[in-house]
Amino acid sequence: MAASPILLVGSVALDELHTPAGSMLDAFGGSASYFSLAARFFAPVRLVAVVGTDFPASHRALLESSGVDLRGLEVADGPCFRWGGKYGDDLNTRETLFTHLGVFEHFHPKVPDVYRDSEFVFLGNIHPALQKEVLSQVRAPKLVALDTMNLWIETARAELLDVLRAVNLLIVNDSEARQLTGESNVVRAGRRLLELGPHTVVIKKGEHGAAMFAAGGVFAVPAVPLDHVVDPTGAGDSFAGALLGSLASQGDLSDGGLRRAIACGSVLASFTVQAFGLERLQSVTRSEIAGRFEELRHLTHFDATTPLPGA
Amino acid sequence: MAASPILLVGSVALDELHTPAGSMLDAFGGSASYFSLAARFFAPVRLVAVVGTDFPASHRALLESSGVDLRGLEVADGPCFRWGGKYGDDLNTRETLFTHLGVFEHFHPKVPDVYRDSEFVFLGNIHPALQKEVLSQVRAPKLVALDTMNLWIETARAELLDVLRAVNLLIVNDSEARQLTGESNVVRAGRRLLELGPHTVVIKKGEHGAAMFAAGGVFAVPAVPLDHVVDPTGAGDSFAGALLGSLASQGDLSDGGLRRAIACGSVLASFTVQAFGLERLQSVTRSEIAGRFEELRHLTHFDATTPLPGA
Numbered sequence: 300m301a302a303s304p305i306l307l308v309g310s311v312a313l314d315e316l317h318t319p320a321g322s323m324l325d326a327f328g329g330s331a332s333y334f335s336l337a338a339r340f341f342a343p344v345r346l347v348a349v350v351g352t353d354f355p356a357s358h359r360a361l362l363e364s365s366g367v368d369l370r371g372l373e374v375a376d377g378p379c380f381r382w383g384g385k386y387g388d389d390l391n392t393r394e395t396l397f398t399h400l401g402v403f404e405h406f407h408p409k410v411p412d413v414y415r416d417s418e419f420v421f422l423g424n425i426h427p428a429l430q431k432e433v434l435s436q437v438r439a440p441k442l443v444a445l446d447t448m449n450l451w452i453e454t455a456r457a458e459l460l461d462v463l464r465a466v467n468l469l470i471v472n473d474s475e476a477r478q479l480t481g482e483s484n485v486v487r488a489g490r491r492l493l494e495l496g497p498h499t500v501v502i503k504k505g506e507h508g509a510a511m512f513a514a515g516g517v518f519a520v521p522a523v524p525l526d527h528v529v530d531p532t533g534a535g536d537s538f539a540g541a542l543l544g545s546l547a548s549q550g551d552l553s554d555g556g557l558r559r560a561i562a563c564g565s566v567l568a569s570f571t572v573q574a575f576g577l578e579r580l581q582s583v584t585r586s587e588i589a590g591r592f593e594e595l596r597h598l599t600h601f602d603a604t605t606p607l608p609g610a
Numbered sequence: 611m612a613a614s615p616i617l618l619v620g621s622v623a624l625d626e627l628h629t630p631a632g633s634m635l636d637a638f639g640g641s642a643s644y645f646s647l648a649a650r651f652f653a654p655v656r657l658v659a660v661v662g663t664d665f666p667a668s669h670r671a672l673l674e675s676s677g678v679d680l681r682g683l684e685v686a687d688g689p690c691f692r693w694g695g696k697y698g699d700d701l702n703t704r705e706t707l708f709t710h711l712g713v714f715e716h717f718h719p720k721v722p723d724v725y726r727d728s729e730f731v732f733l734g735n736i737h738p739a740l741q742k743e744v745l746s747q748v749r750a751p752k753l754v755a756l757d758t759m760n761l762w763i764e765t766a767r768a769e770l771l772d773v774l775r776a777v778n779l780l781i782v783n784d785s786e787a788r789q790l791t792g793e794s795n796v797v798r799a800g801r802r803l804l805e806l807g808p809h810t811v812v813i814k815k816g817e818h819g820a821a822m823f824a825a826g827g828v829f830a831v832p833a834v835p836l837d838h839v840v841d842p843t844g845a846g847d848s849f850a851g852a853l854l855g856s857l858a859s860q861g862d863l864s865d866g867g868l869r870r871a872i873a874c875g876s877v878l879a880s881f882t883v884q885a886f887g888l889e890r891l892q893s894v895t896r897s898e899i900a901g902r903f904e905e906l907r908h909l910t911h912f913d914a915t916t917p918l919p920g921a
Contacts, residue, residue: 302919340918389794483700486837507818510835519832519909524821526797548919558912585918592918598830599910601869607651607896607903608613608859 302342302548308433309423311348315383320529326576327358330423333533334540335367336580337567341544345414347371349406351379375402410436419547427458444468469497523569530575534568541567613653613859619744620734622659626694631840637887638669641734644844645851646678647891648878652855656725658682662690662713686713721747730858738769755779780808834880841886845879852878877902
């Protein structure tokens with residue numbers, strides 16, 4: 300079957316990245332950029348976002364040449380959203396150096412008419428009231444997925460809980476899951492999140508992989524072991540992009556389809572962190588992705604023979 | 611085939627445990643106790659350890675009724691080894707309250723003649739010079755596994771590196787792997803450890819599961835997701851016990867045999883942490899173990915179909 304397009308709303312940004320491996324200024328970033336460049340291998344992406352007048356033509360050209368539909372990319376008067384971050388030596392801590400919202404501050408997402416029939420919707424990490432605005436402009440979505448962040452959990456909790464009631468798939472990291480539920484145990488947090496609306500909750504755990512919670516049970520996948528991580532920026536967004544892409548590509552929302560989609564997410568995230576910014580997502584090939592998917596399968600496989608004498 | 615017996619040297623102790631769920635005084639503990647009660651489901655255990663004259667008869671009876679061969683359990687003049695620990699609210703931090711070595715201070719393990727033909731040897735977490743003494747008393751081991759701890763890495767590094775040259779399987783936790791190699795990245799740490807002697811290195815990561823490194827590649831298994839952890843004490847020792855037990859039970863040291871053994875380790879560790887001390891390891895049944903093994907297999911399974919359109 301043909302892959303369904305994914306309607307994506309999120310941020311497009313210029314990043315300043317500092318990691319132990321080096322620094323990168325004016326890096327093309329933003330959650331929607333990472334999402335798009337991972338999802339494109341699986342399904343077409345329809346972008347809803349805003350950039351400033353300083354958005355480089357080369358960045359737009361990259362999205363275009365990646366097949367991303369830019370009819371929903373608004374250009375507003377003012378500067379692009381800019382974010383700066385600095386990672387600690389072990390890459391497990393990150394300090395935000397600055398956040399300049401620029402044109403993002405007054406962004407109200409407008410879904411172009413030609414996007415309104417989208418069956419797969421990803422509400423990237425923007426204010427939950429804006430996420431709801433987007434959703435209200437889509438006719439009959441088959442799957443609505445949502446990402447959020449600590450800022451909205453703290454400052455817009457009611458709006459977040461409101462939009463969550465209309466969401467099928469929640470994708471958050473472990474600290475956000477704990478913060479949103481007040482549960483320190485990830486299994487209990489996952490179960491509590493299922494009571495908020497979504498039928499499926501995916502909790503990302505960085506280098507420790509990801510877990511899916513649903514009525515049918517739990518799925519866990521480790522991260523692909525890497526001997527060298529250059530820049531963790533965008534790993535979670537790439538994960539979400541490949542996850543949604545896999546679902547939209549196959550139209551299979553069963554437990555098995557979700558598991559395969561999460562494995563795809565883990566694979567694309569593993570490529571992202573091997574270079575600065577979007578570099579590796581630009582260069583990675585289909586056969587490299589298929590190869591690493593097989594590597595992940597082999598990584599986690601063990602024989603199901605009952606191991607107990609006499610059991 | 612019949613399971614081979616495992617020669618085990620380690621500590622038998624009386625523990626004082628404080629966790630957010632409560633406290634337990636004079637708990638039957640020690641690495642060898644947890645190891646034995648997990649391994650016994652898979653293979654016979656031959657224990658080499660020391661206890662003091664204050665070692666309760668009921669603890670000895672528990673080991674005996676679990677089928678542990680106690681001909682190598684020395685009773686020395688003096689008090690038992692005692693350890694006290696207190697866990698933080700999220701169970702991820704542990705403070706050692708006291709360590710009273712007692713009879714353990716002057717322990718020199720003597721391997722009974724009837725144990726010397728053991729093919730599977732587990733050198734539990736004691737001074738590396740003593741681990742070597744034990745190994746020198748075994749005739750022709752087929753598999754030698756070793757555990758160690760931060761204390762020996764700091765204070766007896768040369769002796770540890772010496773005994774490691776005669777070890778096939780190293781089982782350590784992630785912080786020990788980093789400390790021993792100076793590598794913060796776990797994949798690089800695993801590779802470096804393989805250069806020290808062992809053909810297989812298993813790195814335990816607590817709630818994040820475990821990973822195996824060997825010439826043939828990497829295997830990763832998540833921890834069984836638990837919604838309630840009571841007491842993490844002995845999880846790593848139970849893991850090692852079931853791992854060695856599975857290997858000794860099946861005599862299969864292939865990549866597949868090792869993967870299955872590590873999965874068994876993850877399963878038994880998951881039972882251990884669900885109650886205080888050795889409680890759950892005493893009550894767990896073969897069918898519960900087989901059931902959770904199947905749960906772990908289902909937890910990690912995903913379909914291998916190539917997920918990429920056109921790949």
